[in-house]
Amino acid sequence: MSNTTYILDDNLIASNGSRFLNYILDIIFIMLSAFILTFIFAILSNLLEWDGLNEWLINMSDLESQLVFVIISILYYVFTEGLFGRSIGKFITGTVVVDENGEKPGFGAIFKRSLSRLIPFDAFSFLGSRGWHDSFSDTYVVGNKALKESIKTFKEFELIGVKENE
Numbered sequence: 001m002s003n004t005t006y007i008l009d010d011n012l013i014a015s016n017g018s019r020f021l022n023y024i025l026d027i028i029f030i031m032l033s034a035f036i037l038t039f040i041f042a043i044l045s046n047l048l049e050w051d052g053l054n055e056w057l058i059n060m061s062d063l064e065s066q067l068v069f070v071i072i073s074i075l076y077y078v079f080t081e082g083l084f085g086r087s088i089g090k091f092i093t094g095t096v097v098v099d100e101n102g103e104k105p106g107f108g109a110i111f112k113r114s115l116s117r118l119i120p121f122d123a124f125s126f127l128g129s130r131g132w133h134d135s136f137s138d139t140y141v142v143g144n145k146a147l148k149e150s151i152k153t154f155k156e157f158e159l160i161g162v163k164e165n166e
Helices: 016-047 051-058 062-084 088-093 107-116 122-127 132-137 144-158
Strands: 095-098 140-143
Touching (some): 016 051, 016 062, 016 122, 062 088, 088 095, 107 132, 140 144
16 A cells, blocks of 8 residues: 555635635624533522622623633634534534545644634634634645545545455
């Protein structure tokens, strides 16, 4: 068998429209997660009589709420893309995060990718190129079905000329 390694084909890269839809869907799920977490903390603070937490939740400043949103966003992306290679938005659009070999990236790359999203105007970086959080983390977003088919074809091509063992 050959020692060649699968290298991602640029034709598999998800379109900007698909990436934009991923972004919108993920923002919706992050906001939903923030709402659910706030609701859970409010119930717990009332049940456990943690008046300080309840007071803080009610009187949270804009800066505090933005910081909470950033933390929830990072946790959302690290959790979903770290475990599944896809956020909920990517599940819906049929895309997946991979490295240049079409494999699920390691936790370090996913964490770097998630932190890179904090760069101002990162969402607009896709208008001219691959996008900063992809570039900095050496990751790609591709169509999941197309990737599987491409890898299958690559592996089948490698088998050409290999003798079968009897």
